[in-house]
Every structure is written in structure tokens, then in C-alpha cells.
Amino acid sequence: MSEDTVHSVELPPGVQRVTAALTERGHPHAPVMLSDAARTAQQAADALGVALGQIAKSIIFRRKSDDVAVLVITSGDLRVDEKKVQAIVCAEGGKIGRADADFVKTKTGFSIGGVSPLAHASPPVTLIDDQLFRFAEIWAAAGHPHGVFRLTPGDLKQLTGAPVHDVTAAPPQTP
Numbered sequence: 388m389s390e391d392t393v394h395s396v397e398l399p400p401g402v403q404r405v406t407a408a409l410t411e412r413g414h415p416h417a418p419v420m421l422s423d424a425a426r427t428a429q430q431a432a433d434a435l436g437v438a439l440g441q442i443a444k445s446i447i448f449r450r451k452s453d454d455v456a457v458l459v460i461t462s463g464d465l466r467v468d469e470k471k472v473q474a475i476v477c478a479e480g481g482k483i484g485r486a487d488a489d490f491v492k493t494k495t496g497f498s499i500g501g502v503s504p505l506a507h508a509s510p511p512v513t514l515i516d517d518q519l520f521r522f523a524e525i526w527a528a529a530g531h532p533h534g535v536f537r538l539t540p541g542d543l544k545q546l547t548g549a550p551v552h553d554v555t556a557a558p559p560q561t562p
Contacts, residue, residue: 401497401506401530408506409536412546416537418529426500426532428463435526435535440464443519443527443543445502447491448483450476450512456494457483459554460504460527460543461516468556475552476512500532504547513549515540520551 398406402418409417425431428442435441442463450457457476459467473483491499496508504513504527519525519540527543529536544551 399531399534401501401503402534403530404496404506405503405530405534405536409546412505414536414538414542414546418534418536420531420533421535422533424500424532425528425535431526431528431535432463437524437526438464438522440518441522441525443504443525443538445504445528447486447495447499447502447511448472449486449490451482451484452477456486456490456507456509456511458495458502458504458507458511458513458549459516460513460519460547460549461555462518462521465516465518465555465558467516467554471552471554472514475514475554497528497530498532501528501530501534503528503530504543504549506530513547514554515543515547515549515551516554517551518555519543 421434428444431442432439440462443460444463446459448457494509526535
């Protein structure tokens, strides 16, 4: 069977969880399966024909004090400033660190490259990048490297209940 016929097979479990969560919350756009993997924001933007910034990429950090997952949903064309995130989610002197693939899978139930903003195995501390609000429409991972769903930045805030913060690094200055 070719990848183009993926619509005729059962959705992967992660995408089923995301679909159920979206349906439960009344979201109008179901996940779609891309014929090629979209493990990176650039791959997703290319596959969807949208700007890189319209990809709501999910970055997972590990809060060291209690081993809780910290999900930062950021614009695909920007880099997360870990110090800003740390200042928001940690008590005085607390630290966050990078999360490895096993931590991400255990805490979220998703593999890296398919981490959805919702339907996690354990609820993460979630932050939304204010730069996503530059766009009327964004796309997020739907629980699998081939799965994505369409939404607005306002939908993202409503679906996750997460606060919006400045969490990105300043772009490099060009001379």
C-alpha cells in the first residue's frame, strides 16, 4: 500500500487521542495525515505550503525540581529562549533541561516530531509563544510525525488553557 492511501487505514493511536480531544472540545478541524513525515517545522511548512512561522512546534523541557514536562508551543521560525522559560516555570534557582526521547514519550505519550499541544499522557506545564499570534492560521502536530491539524492562535489558547508569554530568543541582528 502506498503512503497516498494512508487515509484508508486506521489512524495511529496518538492521532486517535488528539482527534478525540479535538472533537470533545468542539474544534472544527480534524487532524490530517501527510504523505511525508513532518518531524521538523520546515518539513511541515513545506508539506502544507505555509510559512515556517505558521507551524506551532512543540518543544519539551524537563523541570529538574520535580521531573515535570514543560511544553513550549512556539512559532516554527523562532528559537526558544530557555532562560525565559525557566524564569516562568521554575521557582527561584530552579532549572529546566533538555528532554530526551524517552522522557518525551513517557510524559507526553508522543514521539518527538509528533508531540501535540493536547491529549498528553501526563499533563505538562504548557506555555504558548506570543509570536504565534502574528498569524491568522497555524498548524500543530497531531500525535504522529505525519499528523497535523489546523487552528488559530486563539484556538490554541482555548484548547490548552495555557498562558501566552514571550518565550523566544531575539532574532540575530543583521548588519
